[in-house]
Amino acid sequence: MLDVAERAGVSKASVSRFIGEDRDLLSDEIARRIEQAIAELGYRPNQMARGLKRGRTRLIGMLVADIRNPYSIAVMHGVETACRRHGYSLVVCNTDRDDEQERQHLALLRAYNIEGLIVNTLGHHRDELLELHQEMPLVLVDRKVDRLDSDLVGLDNPAAVDMALDHLEQRGYRDLLLVTEPVDGTSSRIERVERFNASIEQRPALRGAVVETSDRFAARIETFLAGPDYGPKALFCANGVAALATTQALRELGCNLFDDVGLLALDDLDWYPLVGSGISALAQPTTEIGASAFDCLLKRLRGDSGPARTLDFPARLIERGSTRGPQR
Amino acid sequence: MLDVAERAGVSKASVSRFIGEDRDLLSDEIARRIEQAIAELGYRPNQMARGLKRGRTRLIGMLVADIRNPYSIAVMHGVETACRRHGYSLVVCNTDRDDEQERQHLALLRAYNIEGLIVNTLGHHRDELLELHQEMPLVLVDRKVDRLDSDLVGLDNPAAVDMALDHLEQRGYRDLLLVTEPVDGTSSRIERVERFNASIEQRPALRGAVVETSDRFAARIETFLAGPDYGPKALFCANGVAALATTQALRELGCNLFDDVGLLALDDLDWYPLVGSGISALAQPTTEIGASAFDCLLKRLRGDSGPARTLDFPARLIERGSTRGPQR
DNA sequence: CTGTTAGCGCGTTCAA
DNA sequence: TTGAACGCGCTAACAG
Secondary structure (H helix, E strand, C coil): CHHHHHHHCCCHHHHHHHHCCCHHHCCHHHHHHHHHHHHHHCCCCCHHHHHHHHCCCCEEEEEECCCCCHHHHHHHHHHHHHHHHCCCEEEEEECCCCHHHHHHHHHHHHHCCCCEEEEECCCCCHHHHHHHHHHCCEEEECCCCCCCCCEEEEECHHHHHHHHHHHHHHCCCCEEEEEECCCCCCHHHHHHHHHHHHHHHHCCCCEEEEEECCCCHHHHHHHHHHCCCCCCEEEEECCHHHHHHHHHHHHHCCCCCCCCCEEEEECCCCCHHHCCCCCEEEECCHHHHHHHHHHHHHHHHCCCCCCCCEEEECCEEECCHHHCCCCC | CHHHHHHHCCCHHHHHHHHCCCHHHCCHHHHHHHHHHHHHHCCCCCHHHHHHHHCCCCEEEEEECCCCCHHHHHHHHHHHHHHHHCCCEEEEEECCCCHHHHHHHHHHHHHCCCCEEEEECCCCCHHHHHHHHHHCCEEEECCCCCCCCCEEEEECHHHHHHHHHHHHHHCCCCEEEEEECCCCCCHHHHHHHHHHHHHHHCCCCCEEEEEECCCCHHHHHHHHHHCCCCCCEEEEECCHHHHHHHHHHHHHCCCCCCCCCEEEEECCCCCHHHCCCCCEEEECCHHHHHHHHHHHHHHHHCCCCCCCCEEEECCEEECCHHHCCCCC
């Protein structure tokens, strides 16, 4: 920086003004000289030093529970795009669903002076999250954290589940099984399960049960399929991972996909069209969700201190062969 | 830091020694007092400031061409795990296959004083990469960059292609079509195509052609399938994206998966077992590749200045229904 | 409009 | 073994 200043015959402060937001304060002549000196020397301001001084690092942190989950990737991509558009950079930390790693990453992000945090994990370290939330804005994605009063962006789970049941019922399915990953305190999973149960109550034509993907999972599916005849059977998978496990199980059981049983999945993955007659899906607007998460952060960074907001996005139904209706 | 020092009744320098690598220089008594003060105050050293002073930020950068590609994700996961194990953090930048974004991200990473860089892109900004390489170690993953003399970690492409051809030939396929994403200067794609062509030359029993996934892709596949009978036909997809496109095309054409035509794919994705009779795959050891990439960096950071190394990992064949042999 | 001064939080000389 | 002083690269406050 000193080199640039000397070469342009000005002081460091002027150079600082040039690369910062005070460029208007400079005379055209000086600005031109600085610009040239910067170009000639290939000077790049050191973001670390800027961050150190101003407290503004232009860094956003994101805590992700499982980076191999396509949903997380999609949201992250949305966040990253939004960040870049506004001059921020994203530091992504993957916890691999491990509480200890979550703790370490939180410490790390703080040590790097991020300005805001996007969280998509179980949030098993509420104390640290709370503490962090004192210092910076925080947005939860997809999953609530108990007694953490922050913005929340995600899917409108009740509406999505209703949409699923409407569709399945209308297509002639009567005996439903909700397949979910172990609920394990994950708010979005809880909401889906609860709404499923509640909504089934309201629909006299339907019968519904819930099963978690776990050890004897294929056997549970088999039991369901062999169960007493209440009407055409269909599976409703609460997310992409459950859909994968379910489809695997159905294949193991030698099912004809999808004549024997209907299937509707939350999340739309690129391979759904390829399996059997194609898997119907409720797609989440992941890019929008990611962009909104960043948007919340940005509003807070710009001083908005209103009450915590909750943004629920609607799912979109994509019909494929797996809900074409029971084959008689 | 000053607070900690005062509370422990020592100077900032001692605290600095405690949190740094000079802890041995401190007397037990002082170390204990500092430790306690840190715990009581919940003190966290500011990594920005440390980086500013020492030039060591403990940050590794990774440039990824397409974060939605499962291969990239898997490698990134391997890198991240290795990083964390050694006290480094990873900053991932996704270029979305866009040259301009690649340039911006390179500037960004430099501005944040990363200590090393892992690159998995086309590297269309060789000048900047070269410049960066003067300042820090650089590892290429999967893709070479012209005249950039750095470590390279990836798949042993010739061996993998040979393994594929051996397998297909042994299973009775004779008429092969290699499906690749547009080659577009990507070294790994070039290597696969070239070895395919060369290897076909050497095998009188086989015939081979190459097609890129693009506009009239399904039509190209159709032409291949309808072509003169040279023997049982099989498709060899050069990566996961090609496999997805190919399977889509086969479905559109109403093929019976996979009685009409064999299919072998490079990369092993979680949904391969679910499509038709299951897609056979050559799995890449992505975790190892990622870990090795970081390992190269670490060696360089520790002073190794030997000649650039190339690490080629072998693929692993996973047989499923799609190469069970031609059905007569 | 511009330059001077004084730190941001830390690591690293030096002496002691 | 410890502490005082200086500076990393930059920005903010003030003075001109």
